Amino acid sequence: MPGKNQFVYNKWMVVELEKKKDVFLQTAYMNGIPTEQRAFGIVVGSGRKGQTYLYWDKNSLYQLPVSYYTPANDWCNSPGYSENYIRFDRPIPATCLECHSTYAESKEKKDGGTVFNKKSILYGVDCERCHGPGAAHVAFHTQHPEAKTASNIISAKNLSRQQRLDACAQCHSGLRKHTQPAFSFTVGQKLDDFSTPNYDVDTVGNLDVHGNQYGLLTACRCFKMTAQLDCSSCHNVHVSERQNMTAFSQRCMSCHNVNGVAHDSCSYKPPTGIILADNCVDCHMPLLPSKKITLKLANESTVEADMVRTHFVNVYQEATKRFVEKSR
Template sequence: MKNRTMRSNRGVWMVTAIAALVTVFVQCMQQPAAAGTDLRGAGYAGAEACRSCHANIYDSYLHTAHNRSTAPANEGTIKGSFERDSNEYYYQPHVKVAMERRDSGLYQVAYLNNQEQQAFRFDLVVGSGRKAQTFLYYQDDKVFQLPVSYFVPMQRWANSPNYPAKQVRFDRNIPIGCFECHSSYIRRTNVSAQDGFRVDHFDQGKIIYGIDCERCHGPAAQHVQFHQANPTEKTAQHIPVQASLTRQQKMDVCATCHSGLRESIKPTFRFTPGAQLSEFLPPDTTKPDPNAIDVHGNQVQLLQASACFENSITMDCSSCHNPHTTERTNMAVFSQRCMSCHQQSGNAFCPKEKELGAGIRANCIDCHMPAKESHVISLQSQGSMQPTPNLVRTHLIGIYPGEGNRFKKL
């Protein structure tokens, strides 16, 4: 009887212990990462920590192009097809790259006369999938671009930017600068030189994908800890507040990525709102012709050259953009923001309404910020003799003759 009671008590204890462990495990899975576990250091909480207080904003942001600017490569994140008859890109009749599933992952495989020459795995996806995606692979502690990208509007594989159109190569080394605008962090371990060029070395897999909350709002560990301990306090503490920043400081947050290609003085991963951008990127002291600025990645310069910006003391990127949600196809939303200044009853409203019709009130954007061809990034799809223009909406707000023809009354 005594043995049976001991066995029964032992069984109850084991069940209780297992239940406790399961409870702790579930709680750990549901709680944000502990302070100090973020790759960037103890000051960072990790984006998931923002969700407990900002659930609606967080869930909306997950679907934005910023959040999806980089991702681990798999069939869920790669837009292109791996199915037969739609998984090949030909450089010449006897030279091709095939996108293939293999036991160890997804690969780009180069063939010469149907004989395999080289094969490298898809490791990273760059691009949200709205326009195009390009793909990277790790080789030891370096990162390289794969030769074939994917052009989403045409649903075709395409030759990757800056690779030759008739030759398969896998050797375009990717520097930290690409990650500074397409991810929130990657751990660089060393810098070396090869053939006169700088080569960055990385800790493979130590990357924070996409542009996360703390990339734009700054380190949030102290902010999260304070508000978890003081849930009734609604005034944000221990984090820069957008409204408290100057106009230039607000612009600088966006300019870390949207002000063109510049070799960083130190990685912009460490830039925080209110800091001096000149400590991270060399100041652009020139004043180039706005019409000569490429539309890819130079949105800040183009906006600052616009009369709308020059004639305002408050306009900044957030005057038109809500970065927490996807609005890019909703011209009416942007147009309403235009008309907060260009009111229909005022002298600043479009004088073309009588000629073009009321439809322009729902779409100021296509006339005054049309899509223009980038000369920095282009993709050559299968069967094309020339690269397909990469159209990017210009942020040089202005008058573009002929763009309003689509609105002319019938």
């Protein structure tokens, strides 16, 4: 849209986003002169928080400099890129697509770069990413429509707690050091046999809120005090429940409801009319600023932190004050 299609770094450097015929482009301008232009190749991200864009250079992928940030309905510098100068040179390894697609065949070059087989890529995160290859499953149930028990497919019901946690931790435990090629891990296997965390497990309480929900969750008392709590205790991955604080809070109550008294373990006494049990999340898992992801918006001159919901369940007094003010 004219007037909404530029990201201005400063008065000398601008990236313009445009569509020519059926191709979307990002073009860098230095002092009004176009210096580099690349076409959108792959869109990464659901759009819930935002989207970033990759471009093809032969069979290798690189990140485009400008991304979209949903909360502000605006363009921003792409994650990993400076807000002060234009770059197009961030290479995308297979480990990036491992969390942002279902499958991609790749090979590492001697210079450290990655080449992909474009025809092999299964875009998006679909059922097979968690449940494993589905061809045999489909074939069996096509031939046996009367069968009610899922066959030839990975079911979370048959996994241990750590196996279920590992399934989520593959993409929700921050950057990991890979000891096996991308896409080697299959749900049900031990994640540490394929990649290891790049942080000290004794300092998980200090992790940034962006990207390591697993590390934060496993550091908190709620997790340590029960042998059953895992990601699926709160998240139903097959249902969109974003912003449904009541639904999430009911799951908190499944542990914190003592002798039929909801929220019995909370010592905070709210003002009249505010029902804490309807929203445990904004007090105990608030949105916090990320130190890893900072953004400059196209129409702003300042840099701001991305706000991410922490998974370290704790008492956050300032968050409680904000929640009460907002609820009045």
